[in-house]
Amino acid sequence: MNPRIDEARFRLLSVYHDAVARVSGRRLVANHLDHNPFASHCHVLAIGKAAVAMCHGVLDSGMAVQSGLVVYPDQQCPAAIAPSIECHAAQHPLPGPGSFAAGERALEFLAGLPDAAPLLALLSGGGSSLMEAPWEGVSEQDVAAVHDWLLSSGLDIVDVNRIRQSLSRVKGGGLARHMGARPCRVLALSDVPPGYPSALASGPFLPALGGELPIVPDWISVLLGKEAPPDTPEIDHVVVADSGTLAAVAAELGGVFHLPVHAGHGWVEGDAADMGRSLAQTLRDAEPGFWVWTGETTITLPSVPGRGGRCQQLALAAAECLAGQDDCLLLACGSDGLDGPEGDAGAIVDGETLERGRAAGLCAEDALDWADAGRFLAAAGDLVNTGPSDTNVNDLIIGVKLPR
Structure with missing residues (x-):
């Protein structure tokens, strides 16, 4: 590998690791409560991939937690948080038995709170799968x-969560409607597009998403909208970090490259492979610089998908466009440290990625067609593996164009 590219890869990985650490849910929740006290004693309900970290942030702030319920992915193995806090493992990305049990337990938890007890709710991405309680007439198997x-x-994700809300008693304001007159504040790590707060964890404490439902198969259509939800009370929501926060932090850390920094170019979405090619072309055509994008792309999966996730799909498509370039590299990783079911965070690619993968007998085009980018990138030595992080604020994509 080109020594200059090798050094740049090391620096770029350091920027990713440091940026994710800067937007830790534990750190941000504690900082918010230090500057914006809520109550000296409260009850806590935390749901999402960063639920455990965010709950630790509450305790770090010195607040006394009377009782708590934390719903987290069963891929995590957290130690006990505190004697007063119940931890409940659930399934992600598909809801499973723990997810449905968590939905019922969350409703029981709220019903059991004293009438005037303040509740601090902590939400992060992944909550849509981790907590579910379907309407009567919709089975767990249906969901x-x-x-x-x-x-x-x-x-x-917005259209996906419109559909999820239509099936659920806890989404689209479902939990808010069980709050009564209790004081409540929601602290959120947002992994949804700006302007759609009700999409985060499918909005358990906000009114349902408006807008028209997307076209779905008939077998799904007959399940939707079993009951019209009543009015949802207004509850104070504070976003402690989102994709914009992550982009700003990464842009600041990018100063290590001593290049012009370009960040804040809006939400990256659409087909992962198409976006990878587009961003790589931007790098090829640009003057030397450090580029930052955040967002969430999508993949339409084949009937039998291979290894990888949307970040790996994007990175491999970018690698096709960067093939032969000795001055460009691109990183695409989930801020939660997870991209796809295998546990990789994403990938970092350069102008020699395709050559390294082909040397192992693999074809990038086939890998993209079969959503098998992870297998190609593993052979190329380009996968990034960090394990689950303490945050979840979308995917981070960074491109570097080095001076010649």
């Missing part, structure tokens, strides 16, 4: 089948 179809549909 799981809908989620499975949605994951392979290529729909964006």
Whole structure:
């Protein structure tokens, strides 16, 4: 490998690791509560991939937690948080038995709170799968089948969560309608597009997403909208970090390259491979610089998908466009440290990625067609593996064009 590219890869990986650490849910929740006290004593409900970290942030702030319920992915193995806090493992990305039990437990938890007890809710991405309680007449099997179809549909997260809300007693304001007159504040790590707060974890404390539902198969249509939800009370929401926060932090850290920094170019979405080619072409055509993008792309999965996730798909498509370039590299990784079911965070590619993968007898075009980018990138030595992080604020994509 080109020594200059090798050094740049090391620096770029350091920027990713440091940026993710800067937007840790534990750190940001503690900082918010230090500067914006909520209550000296409260009850806590935390749901999502960063639920455990965010709950630790509450304790770090010195708040006394009377009771708590934390719903987290069963891929994580957290130690006990505190004697007063119940931890509940659930399934992601498809809801499973723990997810449905968590939905019922969350409703029980709220019903059991004293009338004037303040609640601090902590939300992060992944909550849509981790907590579910379907309407009467919709079975757990129905919900799981809908989620499975949605994951392979290529729909964006807002449309996906419109459909999820239509099946659920806890989404689209479902939990808010069980709050009564209790004081409540929601702290959120947002992994959804700006302007769509109700899409985060499918909006358990916000009114349902408006807008028209996307076209779905008939077997899904007959399940939707079993009951019209009543009015949802207004609850204070604070976004402690989102994709814009992540982009700003990465842009600041990018100063290590001593190049012009370009960040804040809007939300990256659409087909992962198409976006990878587009961003790589931007790098090829640009003057030397450090480029930052954030967002969430999609993949329409084949009937039998291979290894990888949307970040790996994007990175491999970018590598096709960067093939032969000795001055460009691109990183695409999930801020949560997870991209696809195998546990990789994403990938970092350069102008020699395709050559390294081909030397192992693999074809990039086939890998993209079969959503098998992870296998090609593993052979090329380009996968990034960090394990689950303490945050979840979308995918981070960084491109570097080095001076000649």
